[in-house]
Amino acid sequence: MVSLVRPAEIGDAAAIARVHVATWRTAYRGQLPDDFLDSLSEARYEERWERTIADQGSGVYVAEDAHEVVAFASGGRERAGEIGFAGELYAIYVMRESQGRGHGRALVRAVTAGLRKMGLTEMIVWVLRDNFPARRFYERLGGTYVREQPITIGSALLQEVSYGWRSLDSITY
Numbered sequence: 001m002v003s004l005v006r007p008a009e010i011g012d013a014a015a016i017a018r019v020h021v022a023t024w025r026t027a028y029r030g031q032l033p034d035d036f037l038d039s040l041s042e043a044r045y046e047e048r049w050e051r052t053i054a055d056q057g058s059g060v061y062v063a064e065d066a067h068e069v070v071a072f073a074s075g076g077r078e079r080a081g082e083i084g085f086a087g088e089l090y091a092i093y094v095m096r097e098s099q100g101r102g103h104g105r106a107l108v109r110a111v112t113a114g115l116r117k118m119g120l121t122e123m124i125v126w127v128l129r130d131n132f133p134a135r136r137f138y139e140r141l142g143g144t145y146v147r148e149q150p151i152t153i154g155s156a157l158l159q160e161v162s163y164g165w166r167s168l169d170s171i172t173y
């Protein structure tokens with residue numbers, strides 16, 4: 001399947017927020033507290049995504065199916081000072097019913113093209129330790145395990161792990 005990916009515009013913020021909240025609720029149910037997932041606000045995320053899209057420092061991309069945004073991803077400069085990884089895939093979310101159809105791979109291609117334009121040649125991504133489907137996706141793309149650290153989301157103390165690509169050329173699409 002061909003996934004139509006393009007850079008996000010400010011007007012996409014509402015659609016991105018809808019995908020964001022819906023995919024958090026499906027992907028993280030059972031991992032994050034129900035009350036936290038139920039309290040996620042599309043309006044709050046819409047504002048946040050408007051700011052992120054306007055900020056030149058991160059690339060935000062959407063994937064469309066029948067002119068509807070069904071997935072998004074963002075990336076930019078690595079945020080926490082991890083040695084050896086100048087770029088970071090910040091987020092990637094595909095609506096459950098659209099998963100497994102190539103959108104994720106196409107979005108990674110778009111994010112990495114953006115990283116290259118910023119002169120960033122490596123990439124790291126953080127994923128919840130128990131989010132095994134996403135981990136398999138990063139492993140399928142040739143990411144190698146980097147390390148584990150704790151993360152607090154809402155009231156939940158969890159573990160996250162990172163995968164890295166020492167060169168964007170080593171991504172195995």
Ligand SMILES: CC(C)(COP(=O)(O)OP(=O)(O)OC[C@H]1O[C@@H](n2cnc3c(N)ncnc32)[C@H](O)[C@@H]1OP(=O)(O)O)[C@@H](O)C(=O)NCCC(=O)NCCS
Pocket residue numbers: 023027092093094095098099100101102103104105106126127128131132133134136137140141
């Ligand atoms: C993880 C996610 C981004 C992957 O995107 P996707 O569109 O479903 O994946 P694609 O269709 O592009 O798959 C690309 C390749 O990865 C493989 N892959 C994807 N998910 C996989 C899984 N769970 N297990 C094994 N392989 C997987 C595909 O089989 C494909 O390889 P192939 O062509 O050799 O078969 C998407 O499923 C998603 O949004 N999940 C829920 C939210 C989430 O966990 N996001 C990540 C947060 S860190």
